[in-house]
Amino acid sequence: MSSSAPRHHFDSLAQFLLIALLALGAVSLLLLALGISPATIAITLAKGSVLSWQKFGHVLSIFTPLLLASCGLLFTFRAGLWNIGVEGQVVLGAIAATTLLRQGSLGLPPGLVLCLAMLLAFVGGGLWGALAGWLKHRGGVNEIFGGLGLNFVAQGLILWLILGPWKRAGIASMSGTDMFARELWMFTPPGWRVAPAALAIALAALLFSALLLLSTRFGLRVRAVGINPLAARLFAINPARTALAAMILGGGFAGLAGGLQVAAVYHRLLPPISSGYGYLALLVVMLANSRVAPVAPICLLFAALAAGAIQLPIALQLDSALSGVIQGSCVLSALFVHGWRQRLKGAR
């Protein structure tokens, strides 16, 4: 072990550099072909994300839900499940939290109401995840398509709520429900873009996930089922039950992300409440190869890209989707590099 560990780290580092080089190289070539200087883009992205405290606050506000959804996906990916339903789980969390928050404080301390709302968000997302797990286990529906169908249902549900029963006083509008009562806004210090409590919850979720996945019997079982369900039976592990537990936990964390979006960011429910962070989290966890340690740095990087890209239309009249292009290229490069290295290893 002593001799293999440093080499292993060196290998990971070399691989990481190779992936980054490949992805950035490809995107740079594309930009050059369009007559855009990659350096200008890099500077714009940096200015819009990390070069000022205010902008960095924006990065953190994206980082928070992204990290939560990614934590959730760690459970399902390690259990061998492609939980594409994560997007719907975020939405359901937001809806669940809103059911409570839109009632006002009900005479309870606002802190307690917020805590209850977050709990509801976790339960809502968890149930949505359990539904996809149940469809797979009982209905034989592949989790990709079950999850996808449930995403569309969640989208329909949120639209119906916003335009129907929860519509604004007077007019129904795509801009969302009425704002929650002021005391139910999660506290954000002046000049900040992110509620410290939300950030704390996300970091706590990361720690909790790391603990659960890396140093409990449950986490070990989840991983075992994901690696080899056949052998799991020999070890008296029930693969279906373990997978369902992973789906519930995964959905729960995604739901929490949705809950925080309504409680701490928008203070109301609006149709694009998930902002696609569920899908982005899929890319994060794929790039991390389902390992726990790289998740937080990748989330931070992706969040910085997403925040920085907002400057692109303003400064350079380019579409902000460039951040997604970079993120997707990273994942594709990673797959390519993995495959290439395996091929080289096989040839030797």
Added chain:
Amino acid sequence: MLELTNIEKRFGRLQALRGVCVSAREGTIHGLIGENGAGKSTLMKVLTGFVHMTGGEIRLRGNRVHPGGPRDAMALGIGMLYQEPLDFPQLSVLENFIAGQAAYAPTAARQRLARLAQDFSFHLRADDLVGDLTVGERQQLELLRLIDGGASVLILDEPTTGISAQQQEVLFAALRRLKATGATVLLVSHKLEEIDLLCDEVTVLRHGQVVARRSRPFDRDDLLQAMFDRLPEREGAAPKAATGPALLVFDRACAGSGRAALSGLSLTISGGEIVGLAGIDGSGQNTFLKLAGGLLEPTSGETRLEGEHSGAPRRPTLGVDTVYLPADRLAEGLFPQLSLREHHLLASPGRALLTPSAGLEETSRAIAVHGIKGEAQQPVQDLSGGNQQRLLLSLIPEKTRLILMENPTRGLDVHSARSTWKLLRRRLADQGAAIVFASPDLDEVMREASRILVFAANRVVLDIPAGEASSHILSRAITGQVDAPIAP
């Protein structure tokens, strides 16, 4: 004339073929015989280009040829009928017939198929789904396909396993017909009747080498001698017959279907026994193990574990009475990316929270006791096969009474195999457990078992204490020379 001269094949450290020479004339059926792992399959794969030889040469009609892949082999007119039909079950008979042909002419092909089928008295309907056919019919189709493709050298790998007696007759007639038309037929088999009925010449392989060549008429005892020569007779006294209480009872049990089926099983396995299952691969040994482990329900009759209320479903998992260790350890028994320590943690109950040192002590102890070359934190995919097997053994809890193993020393070198068996023996002595294992290696069965069951033609044809077994008795039973199954 097909001449194979000094063929060598090496897989890593393993020398699979050593200077093999075989020559077969046109218009003859040439038998290739030998026990499991003698190198027959590898030799045939060299001929069809599936694997590349590391030395030697192949001459066909005097020309030196080098089949680089199945496509080359086909062009040379070399065709092979695989033991497991290598076809497309979801496609029709006609589609299977034309798949791979250079020209696509279904109408003409349909006529050719009908004509060939008639010539060979095969009943094949062009529009049936291949998946609905019996193994024998699928074989017939493959044979016609190869002939239609112009194959003049035909290789058949154990063609009569799992097909009915009637289909066997039809197949034999077809082979004789092919012989008459001047084809060269290579028949890989272990059944001496077949050899007797069909072959003109026979080459016997053992441990990757040619040990005998014979021509008609054959002396069966002489062939048996060559196939199973130098079987080690037991060193020292045979293990004592069972002394412990009955553990597992089979009562007129039948199970499985098709070629893996087993019928009419009535026997009892007791504590302290090491039962070796012998026979040609796929004669029902694995069905027996699965039945014993409760992974398969008997279709009639029953199997019961004594001392447990019958009827309750049994799962052969770590931690209960029975454990079943699959042959493909990495694919079915272990988690390749998890470490030895993590396997120990998964196998033993304990606290929910795992500290970095949890299980480390137990794992280190197991590593020492079981002589595993590896470290507690190493992923098991880095271990050698022998160490993976010893790891699995180290995971079996003390209270396990019945250990079922498919090919326990598969892929292990001699030294590893020995140490694995030493461990198993120790466990047996300590706990009064019973071990049932299937092995394609007759040497191993002879050496390690205290009782031997021989499987052939979907039955147990011989059930004797190891002390009474001799290589002569066993080899006769394995090659189907026992007239009636031994009554329990």
Added chain:
Amino acid sequence: MEISLATFLAAVAAMSAPVILAALGETLTEKAGVVNLSLDGAILLSAMAGFVVATSSASLPLGFAASALTGSLVAAVLAIIGVSLHQSQVAAGFALTFLCRDLAYFLGHPYARQQGPQLTTLPLPGLADLPFIGEVLFSHSLVVYASFLAIPCCLLFLHRSRWGLMLRCAGENPEACWARGIDPNRVRFAAVVAGGALVGLAGGAFSLAVKPGWGQPQGCEGIGWIALALVIFGGWKPLRVALGAYLFAALQLLGIHFQDAFPTVPAQIFQVAPFPLMIFTLILIHASRRRRGRLNRLLAGNAPKWLGRAYRRS
């Protein structure tokens, strides 16, 4: 708003054309044993490419060619990773979906809401004047005729040609393919790229005919997922896959009409509803098929045996 049955059916035929093209492309891909999950992004990217090229060159044929080429290129990336390098086809497909979508928005940004060329309807002389049938079948744009033709062509290709047979063999049992002298990975690569071209045409059909123009959103988002679901639950049979596409288009159109009938229900609901409805209808059909029975056996379609698995020669 009252409309005649003929008008409704004609609209169904028109709306379903790109879905059919995409779903048939994916059928070819999956028959060869490869899952291309990148459809949703690939359609969008090729829609953008088709629109941009057609607008810049003022040539519709060039636009469609660009769409098809884009679809093939995306598929080729998937094939390199999933077929040649034996990596997870699902992972590559997901990553490509998101990459292509964002690439489409990024590259298409300067062309958003521009006026571009658009395929006009081309009533077939003589046939278009037939009562009822003329309106339903013969008063469309070329894209719709192409979708009509694609169904029998796909069937004929798969079941009546050497290439189609090889393709199915590669998805069924690559090892047996190899034993017959066919390199299954080469066949798979070709099938993925060819299927990608059809997917690309579907994108072009959106931006140049069915929902002409480019913008964010374009209006074809989500269709790729529907096409993927159609293939699986249509049992990998071109005819049933196409029927599913018609059903989906009918649902979408009914949604628009129900909008008028139920003014109290928000319109957006009717726009979203066909998607979950379709997926869960398909799931239900699929689930009921697991029971045995003659009708079910007739309906059953079997997944290609090696679907989603890389083939590595031992």
